[in-house]
Amino acid sequence: MSLNESQLIESAQGGDAEAFSQLARRFERRIYTLALHYTRNAADAEDLSQEVWLKAFRAINSFRGNAAFYTWLRQIMVNTFLNHKRAETVRMEEVRSAAFENDSTNVDDGLSFMLNETPYQVEEDYERRILVEKVMQALGHLSSQQRLIFLLKHREGMTYEEIAKAFDCSTGTIKKALFRAVQKLREQMGVAPAPLELAQCGAGQK
Amino acid sequence: MHDCSLVENKMVDLIFGELSEDESLRLKNEIDRCSDCLSEYRSMNGAMRVFDEAWDASLPDQRFWPRHHEALRQHLADNAPRVSVDRVPFWKQLLTFKLPVPVPVAALIVIALLTLTALALRNRTIAPNLTIAARPSYETMTPPTVKEVPVYLEKVITRTVYVEKKAQEKNASRSKSSDQQRIAQPLTASKEKEGDIFMRAKLTDFQPPDQMRIRVIKRSKDDAN
Numbered sequence: 001m002s003l004n005e006s007q008l009i010e011s012a013q014g015g016d017a018e019a020f021s022q023l024a025r026r027f028e029r030r031i032y033t034l035a036l037h038y039t040r041n042a043a044d045a046e047d048l049s050q051e052v053w054l055k056a057f058r059a060i061n062s063f064r065g066n067a068a069f070y071t072w073l074r075q076i077m078v079n080t081f082l083n084h085k086r087a088e089t090v091r092m093e094e095v096r097s098a099a100f101e102n103d104s105t106n107v108d109d110g111l112s113f114m115l116n117e118t119p120y121q122v123e124e125d126y127e128r129r130i131l132v133e134k135v136m137q138a139l140g141h142l143s144s145q146q147r148l149i150f151l152l153k154h155r156e157g158m159t160y161e162e163i164a165k166a167f168d169c170s171t172g173t174i175k176k177a178l179f180r181a182v183q184k185l186r187e188q189m190g191v192a193p194a195p196l197e198l199a200q201c202g203a204g205q206k
Numbered sequence: 207m208h209d210c211s212l213v214e215n216k217m218v219d220l221i222f223g224e225l226s227e228d229e230s231l232r233l234k235n236e237i238d239r240c241s242d243c244l245s246e247y248r249s250m251n252g253a254m255r256v257f258d259e260a261w262d263a264s265l266p267d268q269r270f271w272p273r274h275h276e277a278l279r280q281h282l283a284d285n286a287p288r289v290s291v292d293r294v295p296f297w298k299q300l301l302t303f304k305l306p307v308p309v310p311v312a313a314l315i316v317i318a319l320l321t322l323t324a325l326a327l328r329n330r331t332i333a334p335n336l337t338i339a340a341r342p343s344y345e346t347m348t349p350p351t352v353k354e355v356p357v358y359l360e361k362v363i364t365r366t367v368y369v370e371k372k373a374q375e376k377n378a379s380r381s382k383s384s385d386q387q388r389i390a391q392p393l394t395a396s397k398e399k400e401g402d403i404f405m406r407a408k409l410t411d412f413q414p415p416d417q418m419r420i421r422v423i424k425r426s427k428d429d430a431n
Contacts, residue, residue: 017282017283021275021278021282021283024282028274029271036264046277049278050278053278053281054282128263132263134256135264138257153222157223175219182221182250182253182254186253189257191253
């Protein structure tokens with residue numbers, strides 16, 4: 001922890017909202033991007049990331065400095081994401097799943113509602129847009145927990161133990177969830193096993 | 207012996223960097239020797255690569271972040287006011303005051319309160335009768351009657367009463383008139399033997415009032431002589 005960061009934390013613990021917003025500037029992109037891929041919706045991601053920061057500000061006095069600030073913040077983020085899912089996302093997911101199923105032949109139309117809400121100009125690059133749509137659609141086929149576990153592992157680099165602790169479950173459960181998440185993503189993104197020129201393995205056929 | 211399902215399970219660990227360097231190398235060698243496993247591994251790696259490309263492509267434009275930060279700053283300023291305990295009105299503090307009491311203690315207090323309430327209500331229903339009986343008005347109360355009963359010897363009277371009670375119990379089934387004769391006879395006989403110089407008070411059919419003051423005058427045989 002740099003001195004500047006500890007000073008900002010100290011000021012925030014004294015109730016300085018401006019100091020806390022300066023602290024938030026360091027991690028806000030990371031939190032927002034995770035929220036965006038978790039909710040797959042820009043407006044929801046904005047609300048969710050703001051909720052994370054607000055909860056963190058309210059709980060800043062409980063931060064003792066035993067761990068890194070981001071580690072502490074990430075636990076708040078995980079809890080907020082999971083609670084957000086329980087409260088609001090269920091309905092949205094049902095609506096989106098129906099949309100995906102109805103318009104699965106036309107990816108562009110099927111995800112247009114989401115892309116229209118994003119703040120960046122995806123129209124400039126059609127291929128890029130298709131790729132993002134495809135991945136977001138694939139993420140939508142994961143359960144909320146699978147999605148969050150996958151994001152925490154793949155993008156945040158958390159260990160099985162850290163994720164298991166955050167979710168209050170065993171590492172075996174996390175590993176299974178990750179395996180299923182990868183399988184589903186691969187299936188939904190249409191990444192087929194690469195053709196090989198090697199001889200077929202006779203042992204241990206599935 | 208190579209087992210594809212076991213390798214597939216470990217593949218997730220390999221992809222997400224959960225294996226040590228030695229374990230990774232050993233698993234990669236095993237994967238390389240099996241075309242199915244290698245195809246699976248490449249497929250999973252390919253999916254991760256596509257995901258990462260999409261992740262980078264999905265990042266908002268640089269112009270987005272200042273707006274995002276400003277919105278966050280505003281949100282924090284608007285929704286995270288510091289609530290001081292001193293500013294809470296006293297009556298609100300009283301209403302929201304919480305006293306942590308263990309459940310068993312709270313249950314005992316409730317039971318005790320209910321019992322006391324029940325007892326108080328019960329006493330209230332029977333209290334008027336008791337009050338009238340126990341506390342008569344002094345104005346309406348009749349003055350006590352004073353009856354002087356000369357007693358010759360305390361012993362003799364005590365015994366006489368005892369005999370009378372005993373005789374009543376024994377002859378409960380007999381008639382009232384025969385009872386009086388039989389009871390009076392030993393009394394008279396015993397008195398006459400000792401020389402009764404006083405007039406005995408006849409207490410038969412005597413109906414005392416609610417209150418009666420009895421003055422007992424003790425006298426000895428010497429006084430009689």
